Amino acid sequence: MLADARSRLERIDVETAYREALDGAVLVDIRPAAQRAAEGEVHPALGPMVVERNVLEWRFDPRSDARVPEASYDARILVLCQEGFTSSLAADSLRSLGLDATDVVGGFKAWREARLPLACPAAPA
Numbered sequence: 001m002l003a004d005a006r007s008r009l010e011r012i013d014v015e016t017a018y019r020e021a022l023d024g025a026v027l028v029d030i031r032p033a034a035q036r037a038a039e040g041e042v043h044p045a046l047g048p049m050v051v052e053r054n055v056l057e058w059r060f061d062p063r064s065d066a067r068v069p070e071a072s073y074d075a076r077i078l079v080l081c082q083e084g085f086t087s088s089l090a091a092d093s094l095r096s097l098g099l100d101a102t103d104v105v106g107g108f109k110a111w112r113e114a115r116l117p118l119a120c121p122a123a124p125a
Contacts, residue, residue: 002085005092009102014111017078017104021046025076030056030090031108035082039108042080043117053081056090061097077101083109 012020021027027046029036030053042048049070051059056079058064060071077099081087087103094101104111112118 002088005088008092008095009088011084011088011103011105012078013105014114014116017080017111018046018116020076020078021048025078026070027078027080028056028060029080029108030087031080031082039082040112041119042108042111043119046117048080053086053090057093057097060094060099062099073098073100075100079103080111081107083107 017025017027021042027042027048029042029048029050031039032052036050049068051068058066059068060077061067062071062073064071077091077094079087079091079094079101080103081090084103084105084107087107091101091103106113
């Protein structure tokens, strides 16, 4: 299922995601609250949205009454999870809605390892 989803995506690395977010792409963190609290978050200056995985499709479907304002067929959507697995399935699902979506290879873990801007570092283990 993962390989099938990824065959429909042009996945991007964290540096590309960073540049695209600076240029206005919608960066969406789909990790649960507990994971974000434990691992850290992307810096708010990059405008990351938090939309947990279980509500992603109906929040980003432009036809949904419960959509977020950023839900648009014209928006570029970058999906971020912890390590880049769940995000592939989520981005493929958004593409099935007709959206320009992809995911970030390596997820938040790769973002943190690349020392890209963070809101709050991970709590010490």
